[in-house]
Amino acid sequence: MSTVINYKCPNCGADMAFDSQTGQLRCESCGRTDKIEEMAGNNAHTGGDFSYEMDEDDIKAANSAFNSDYADPSEEDNPSNHSTFGENEAIEYHCNNCGAVLITDSQTTATTCSFCGAGVVLGDRLSGSLAPAKVIPFSINKAQAQEAFKKWCKKGLLTPRDFMTADRIKNITGIYVPFWLYELNGRGEALATCTRVRTYTAGDWIYTETKYYQVYRKVDLNYTRIPCDASKKMEDNMMDKLEPYQYSNLKDFNMPYLAGYIAEKYDFNDEQMLPRIKDRVSSYVDNYIRSTISGYTTVNFHQKDINIRKKQADYTLMPVWMVCYDYKQAEHIFAMNGQTGKVVGKPPISKAKIAAWFSGISVGSFILLRIITMLLGGGLL
Numbered sequence: 001m002s003t004v005i006n007y008k009c010p011n012c013g014a015d016m017a018f019d020s021q022t023g024q025l026r027c028e029s030c031g032r033t034d035k036i037e038e039m040a041g042n043n044a045h046t047g048g049d050f051s052y053e054m055d056e057d058d059i060k061a062a063n064s065a066f067n068s069d070y071a072d073p074s075e076e077d078n079p080s081n082h083s084t085f086g087e088n089e090a091i092e093y094h095c096n097n098c099g100a101v102l103i104t105d106s107q108t109t110a111t112t113c114s115f116c117g118a119g120v121v122l123g124d125r126l127s128g129s130l131a132p133a134k135v136i137p138f139s140i141n142k143a144q145a146q147e148a149f150k151k152w153c154k155k156g157l158l159t160p161r162d163f164m165t166a167d168r169i170k171n172i173t174g175i176y177v178p179f180w181l182y183e184l185n186g187r188g189e190a191l192a193t194c195t196r197v198r199t200y201t202a203g204d205w206i207y208t209e210t211k212y213y214q215v216y217r218k219v220d221l222n223y224t225r226i227p228c229d230a231s232k233k234m235e236d237n238m239m240d241k242l243e244p245y246q247y248s249n250l251k252d253f254n255m256p257y258l259a260g261y262i263a264e265k266y267d268f269n270d271e272q273m274l275p276r277i278k279d280r281v282s283s284y285v286d287n288y289i290r291s292t293i294s295g296y297t298t299v300n301f302h303q304k305d306i307n308i309r310k311k312q313a314d315y316t317l318m319p320v321w322m323v324c325y326d327y328k329q330a331e332h333i334f335a336m337n338g339q340t341g342k343v344v345g346k347p348p349i350s351k352a353k354i355a356a357w358f359s360g361i362s363v364g365s366f367i368l369l370r371i372i373t374m375l376l377g378g379g380l381l
Contacts, residue, residue, distance in 0.1 A: 007259050017260025018027040020338075025256050036256045075273065077310040101252060125153035132253040134181065134316040136245055138174060138261065138338040145172060145321040145336055148320040152343040170326040174338060176263035176317035177239065178230045180270045182277050183312040186221045187284040191303040194296035213296070217289050222311075227248075227318070228277045230266035234320075234335075242337045245318060249339065253317070278308040 007016040007025055014029035024033040140148065146169060191214070198209045225247050231238040251257070285306050293299055318337025323345075324331055334345030 007256060009158070018137065018257050020141045023137060025259060036254050047376055076085060078312065131315075132178070132317050133314040135176070135253045135257050136247075136316070136318055136339055137251060137257050138248070138251055138319040138339055140319075140321070140336075142172060142174065142321075145174075145338070145341075146324075148341045149321075149334065149336060153362075170324040170331065172324070173322045174261040175320050175322055176258060177234055177315050177320045178264055178266035179227045179239075179316045180230055180266070180273055180277075181314045181316045182223075182226045182228065182270070182274075182279070182310060184223045184226060184281050185309045185311055186219075186223060186281055186306065187309075188217070188219045188285045188289050188306045190217045190289050190301055191215070192217075192293060192299050192301045194293065194300070195298045196295070197297040210297075215293055215296075215299075217292055219285065219289060219292070221285060221288065223281055223284065226277055226281060228273045228280075229318075230268045230270075230273055231264050232267040233264065238335050238344050239320075242318075242320065242335060242342060243295055245337070245339055246257055248346050250316075258317075261319075266315060270310075270315075272309055274313075278310075281308050282306050289371075 008014070009016050009027035009030060009032050011032045012030045014027050016025045016027045016032075016034070017038075018024075019026035019033065021174060022033055026033045026034050053305070120259045149172075165256065193213050194213045196213070200207055200209070200210075227245065229236060231239075285308070286304075289304075290299075321336040321338050323334040323336060323343075325334060326332075332345065334343055336343045
């Protein structure tokens with residue numbers, strides 16, 4: 001059964017929507033606010049590591065044990081308990097406010113009525129096992145997002161002057177983008193041959209002394225709240241650049257947070273996104289291992305094993321303002337973190353400014369060269 005949910009003000013009957021400033025549902029008509037929590041019912045790693053420089057017996061023991069599994073039987077990924085959505089086509093809903101027909105694709109979970117503007121939540125797509133676990137509510141409203149985008153445009157040193165006025169915003173839309181927030185365990189073992197090189201002079205001779213060390217590292221790290229967007233519509237690179245989010249404002253999901261905004265459900269479940277997030281965290285573990293080996297002239301790894309295990313994945317909705325900017329008969333898409341105000345996107349580049357910039361460098365280099373030549377010619381250098 002298709003379920004449409006919108007929130008009516010108990011005082012005046014007008015539509016209520018989520019207010020990013022107060023974090024509550026607010027009625028624009030009479031000003032009433034309701035606390036959402038009362039209506040219903042770090043990218044950091046922790047862990048230990050140890051390291052040491054080995055003698056000959058230690059090296060033999062490490063080589064024989066290097067490829068063996070950890071004793072901990074929980075090496076495999078924890079099983080998922082999330083359900084995927086059915087492959088539905090466009091579905092017809094009816095606005096409770098004015099009765100208008102709402103046609104949405106199968107990914108939409110919250111939208112606004114095109115006729116009366118009421119914010120509606122499609123409850124049957126957010127119920128039971130399909131419901132998100134967490135949400136970061138919008139902290140920046142539409143007016144603030146527009147002003148922040150205009151300020152961002154003015155910072156572009158090589159953008160066209162008429163683009164920097166930021167007066168061609170075609171539309172700006174608040175969207176809750178589906179993410180998976182992962183908790184992962186990263187274990188790594190590495191064997192490396194390292195050297196310390198010292199050069200010194202004795203009499204007429206110059207000596208180079210090279211000492212070799214066999215170095216072993218083993219780390220066990222826990223990573224929490226690693227985000228990965230799960231929407232086909234959103235460009236992965238753009239969503240990655242919107243990080244970091246501030247997880248101090250991470251809330252248990254309640255549907256009123258979506259009122260007045262558009263929301264999407266995930267296209268990919270956490271198992272489908274896991275290889276991508278494992279690659280990302282593998283690089284973290286690798287960099288951490290490398291950071292523990294310092295003070296050597298050279299470091300040559302000849303054995304390395306990194307295992308990433310999923311501990312948990314939470315379906316989470318993240319706030320994003322999508323800005324469509326119309327410039328010279330072309331649309332430019334930008335994204336803004338709806339919590340922090342960070343803007344990402346590729347603005348157009350002014351060819352005239354680039355030419356002027358290179359011209360300035362060329363003229364400056366020529367003048368500097370002339371000054372050096374004159375000083376050399378006068379015997380001042």
